Amino acid sequence: MIEIGKNITEYLRENFGDEYMSRFVEFYDSEPKTHIRISPRSDKQKLFEALTHYGIELKGVQGIPNAYEVTRGVDMVGKTIDYILGAYYIQSLSSMLPALVLNPSPKDKTLDLCAAPGSKTTQLSELMSNRGTLVSNDISIDRLRVLMYNIDKMNVVNAGVLNKKGELLCGFFDEYFDRILVDAPCSALGIIQKKGEVSNWWNRNKVSGIAEIQYKLLVSGIRMLKVGGELVYSTCTLTLEENELVLNKILEKYPVELVDVELPVESREAFTDIRGVKLNPGISKAKRIVPWEAGSEGFFVAKLVKSDKTDKRNADKSRFKNDIKLLNANSRDIKNYLSEISDYYGIEKSVFDDYRFIQRSKDIYFVDGRWDSIHTGLFNRIGSKFGAVDKKNRVQLHMLAAQILGKYVAKNRAELKNKSELEIYFRGGVIRRPFDSKGQKIVFYDDKILGTAVASDEGLKSQFPRAFRTQEIVIP
Numbered sequence: 066m067i068e069i070g071k072n073i074t075e076y077l078r079e080n081f082g083d084e085y086m087s088r089f090v091e092f093y094d095s096e097p098k099t100h101i102r103i104s105p106r107s108d109k110q111k112l113f114e115a116l117t118h119y120g121i122e123l124k125g126v127q128g129i130p131n132a133y134e135v136t137r138g139v140d141m142v143g144k145t146i147d148y149i150l151g152a153y154y155i156q157s158l159s160s161m162l163p164a165l166v167l168n169p170s171p172k173d174k175t176l177d178l179c180a181a182p183g184s185k186t187t188q189l190s191e192l193m194s195n196r197g198t199l200v201s202n203d204i205s206i207d208r209l210r211v212l213m214y215n216i217d218k219m220n221v222v223n224a225g226v227l228n229k230k231g232e233l234l235c236g237f238f239d240e241y242f243d244r245i246l247v248d249a250p251c252s253a254l255g256i257i258q259k260k261g262e263v264s265n266w267w268n269r270n271k272v273s274g275i276a277e278i279q280y281k282l283l284v285s286g287i288r289m290l291k292v293g294g295e296l297v298y299s300t301c302t303l304t305l306e307e308n309e310l311v312l313n314k315i316l317e318k319y320p321v322e323l324v325d326v327e328l329p330v331e332s333r334e335a336f337t338d339i340r341g342v343k344l345n346p347g348i349s350k351a352k353r354i355v356p357w358e359a360g361s362e363g364f365f366v367a368k369l370v371k372s373d374k375t376d377k378r379n380a381d382k383s384r385f386k387n388d389i390k391l392l393n394a395n396s397r398d399i400k401n402y403l404s405e406i407s408d409y410y411g412i413e414k415s416v417f418d419d420y421r422f423i424q425r426s427k428d429i430y431f432v433d434g435r436w437d438s439i440h441t442g443l444f445n446r447i448g449s450k451f452g453a454v455d456k457k458n459r460v461q462l463h464m465l466a467a468q469i470l471g472k473y474v475a476k477n478r479a480e481l482k483n484k485s486e487l488e489i490y491f492r493g494g495v496i497r498r499p500f501d502s503k504g505q506k507i508v509f510y511d512d513k514i515l516g517t518a519v520a521s522d523e524g525l526k527s528q529f530p531r532a533f534r535t536q537e538i539v540i541p
């Protein structure tokens with residue numbers, strides 16, 4: 066049972082009343098619901114069938130086409146083959162709402178200012194049909210690694226990853242983005258059901274400190290937004306200081322207006338009168354998601370539109386040379402590698418025209434061809450892993466590239482035959498039987514593209530990436 070600290074209960078009672086406080090305590094003693102978001106590249110019928118073998122049952126969520134509640138088999142949902150291959154993502158229902166409200170198209174240059182571990186970045190990419198320019202930033206390098214893992218797992222090829230203080234990023238991108246998500250760090254009262262430790266550190270001083278960061282992140286976001294562009298501000302907390310009061314301060318100083326937020330779950334209007342103090346009436350357009358009413362986590366979602374220009378901030382750009390070149394498929398540096406891959410796997414060359422390529426020493430990355438190359442030198446990574454150049458100067462494809470290109474592959478496929486081969490593959494072992502020819506293969510099992518492996522006299526050596534091997538995978 067989670068102990069909720071006195072600081073929290075007193076705050077809730079004082080601001081929202083006795084009933085709210087006791088509903089909060091009751092709710093956080095209950096079991097959280099599990100939801101998944103199915104990737105648009107998954108064949109839903111096949112996935113449903115595969116999941117029944119794990120005893121998993123799903124129920125559709127009204128108003129969110131790819132969202133499902135897991136009604137049976139919750140303990141298995143993070144251990145399936147489909148999960149590890151990115152056919153779906155485990156994400157709370159409330160956490161899916163900010164990206165849906167932002168709803169970027171492939172044409173929108175989109176920024177996710179506080180992006181790790183990537184629930185919303187991977188969802189934003191899906192909404193953009195995995196095309197165009199998505200910039201995913203986070204201050205924490207450790208969390209950025211998880212973000213990149215999720216980007217790879219979910220086959221995202223339109224994201225560039227940055228590791229910057231969000232409040233300083235406006236020095237680089239002046240009125241550049243069409244859509245921005247500020248899913249801010251917060252005091253996490255809405256997710257205390259999952260994150261009980263919040264109770265240990267939660268106090269009003271901490272909340273004021275976080276609210277200051279949120280304000281700065283919003284200011285930076287607004288500076289980076291084009292006039293007419295849209296910004297969604299979201300938190301997973303319930304306090305007034307981190308939600309309505311931050312927005313009120315912003316509206317006093319910056320040229321933005323709130324617009325209506327329509328949500329497919331039950332929600333309440335944000336407050337515009339706090340202990341007799343009247344806030345900007347536009348704030349009523351933002352929504353509070355109250356956990357026991359929505360049957361998910363507590364969230365706050367507001368949408369702002371920029372109505373006028375903001376003054377420019379200039380960061381020192383001299384340290385960041387634009388040294389990452391984005392190469393077209395027919396550029397001299399990459400053409401031969403692609404041509405070899407095309408011949409070797411029987412992939413039509415035109416498939417590569419959709420992408421641009423980046424070579425960083427031996428590693429090659431690929432990104433959607435429409436990615437806009439501004440300040441490339443700032444990025445930790447642009448796009449996702451395509452492959453690595455080996456000692457014979459040939460490109461060995463990465464699992465992600467294999468998954469994306471797999472459907473075009475006519476040659477050098479390896480089909481796994483049974484469960485035990487599959488187990489060996491996921492462990493990174495060698496499947497000891499003869500294969501038609503030697504060299505790298507794209508590995509399939511039951512229509513699923515698993516990744517790559519190398520055939521030799523010994524058999525087929527799995528190249529299933531180490532980062533993916535740490536997860537428990539159950540083979541039904």
Ligand SMILES: C[S@@+](CC[C@H](N)C(=O)[O-])C[C@H]1O[C@@H](n2cnc3c(N)ncnc32)[C@H](O)[C@@H]1O
Nearest residue numbers: 179180181182183184185204205230231248250
């Ligand atoms: C609520 S979490 C984001 C969750 C993420 N949007 C998702 O859906 O997976 C907030 C994130 O903000 C990051 N963060 C905290 N301070 C920041 C800052 N000043 N600039 C950028 N990111 C920051 C944290 O590292 C954390 O990953």
